Amino acid sequence: MKMKILNHSIIALFVGSILLLSCGENVPPTDSETKMEKTxxxxxxxxxxxxxxxxxxxxxxxxxxxxxxxxxxxxxxSKSHVGxxxxxxxxxKVIDSKFHSAFSGIDMRxxxxxxxxxxxxxxxxxxxxxxxxxxxxxxxxxxxSVESIKTKGSTSMAIGKLxxxxxxxxxAFPVALSGNSNTIxxxxxxxxxxxxxxxxxxxxxxxxxxxxxxxxxxxxxxxxVVARM
Numbered sequence: 001m002k003m004k005i006l007n008h009s010i011i012a013l014f015v016g017s018i019l020l021l022s023c024g025e026n027v028p029p030t031d032s033e034t035k036m037e038k039t040x041x042x043x044x045x046x047x048x049x050x051x052x053x054x055x056x057x058x059x060x061x062x063x064x065x066x067x068x069x070x071x072x073x074x075x076x077x078s079k080s081h082v083g084x085x086x087x088x089x090x091x092x093k094v095i096d097s098k099f100h101s102a103f104s105g106i107d108m109r110x111x112x113x114x115x116x117x118x119x120x121x122x123x124x125x126x127x128x129x130x131x132x133x134x135x136x137x138x139x140x141x142x143x144x145s146v147e148s149i150k151t152k153g154s155t156s157m158a159i160g161k162l163x164x165x166x167x168x169x170x171x172a173f174p175v176a177l178s179g180n181s182n183t184i185x186x187x188x189x190x191x192x193x194x195x196x197x198x199x200x201x202x203x204x205x206x207x208x209x210x211x212x213x214x215x216x217x218x219x220x221x222x223x224x225v226v227a228r229m
Contacts, residue, residue, distance in 0.1 A: 053177050055094040060184050060227035062090035062104060069106065069223045076214035081124065085221075086110035088141055092184050092227045099177065102146040102160075102186075104225070108136040132201040139165045144190075149175065158188065164197035186225040193217045 064087040074080040090104030111128050113121045129136040146160035158175045161168050175188035195205035195217040202215040 053099075053179065054097045055099065055179060055184065056181050056229070057094050057097060058229050060092040060094065060182075060229055062087055062092070063226045063228055064089070066226040067224060069221055071111070072220040072222070074216045074218075075212070076210070076216065077212040081113050082115045083111065083113040085112075087225075090225075090227070092186070092225075094184075099149050101148075102158075104144050106142040106144070107140065108134050108142055108164075109140055111136070127201075133199050135165055144171075149177070162190070162192055164192075164194075165199070167197045169193075169196050182229040184225075184227045186223070186227070188223055190221045190223070191218050192221070194219050 067087050069085050069087065070082065071085055072080060072082050086107050088105035088107040090102070092102040093100045109129065111125065111134065113124045113128070116124060128134060134142075142162070142164045144160060144162050146158045148159045150157050150159060156175050156177065157172050159172050160170075162171045163169075169192070171190060171192060173188055173190040175186055178185045193205075195203045200206040202210055202213055203217055204210060204214050205217055
């Protein structure tokens with residue numbers, strides 16, 4: 001009889017524990033627990049360098065006076081040149097508080113080298129504008145359209161199309177967005193292969209055995225874009 005009572009007691013204790021645990025799973029978190037969870041999420045986002053950016057719906061126009069684009073080209077001889085190029089116009093569209101798309105026109109006639117003396121820079125600028133490079137008389141503008149921004153972890157990648165000399169190629173490049181109620185700032189670096197856009201001068205993809213005369217095909221564009229409602 002004592003054994004049966006003991007067995008019943010053990011079973012009752014076991015069932016009670018199961019019920020207690022089950023009930024505990026359905027108990028909503030307290031305010032302090034919720035705040036703690038939100039704080040932990042914020043700390044993780046801050047550590048990763050990424051926080052969700054909520055924007056005001058509308059069209060933001062690029063402010064060409066505050067936006068910059070710096071190009072860098074390198075040679076096999078270890079020489080390199082740095083310069084600037086100006087925005088013609090552009091805009092960023094926001095729908096449902098999120099980035100939707102962007103478009104920018106770049107004035108190829110404004111291209112210039114900034115790391116040389118005036119006389120040498122003038123000669124190089126003229127060469128860059130010639131048919132050997134960007135043929136600006138026929139192709140005054142280059143365009144960049146961004147169709148989406150994909151974020152994974154702490155990295156955001158812009159996906160879009162770059163058009164130079166009438167030739168369009170798909171591109172993907174890292175960007176960082178910041179902003180407030182009426183301003184969006186985009187920073188990033190785009191590297192493109194000039195040989196794909198018929199920019200042939202001393203290109204290894206167009207000419208062989210150039211040696212130290214080779215100019216690398218990859219051109220880096222470091223940009224800072226300010227757009228406002």
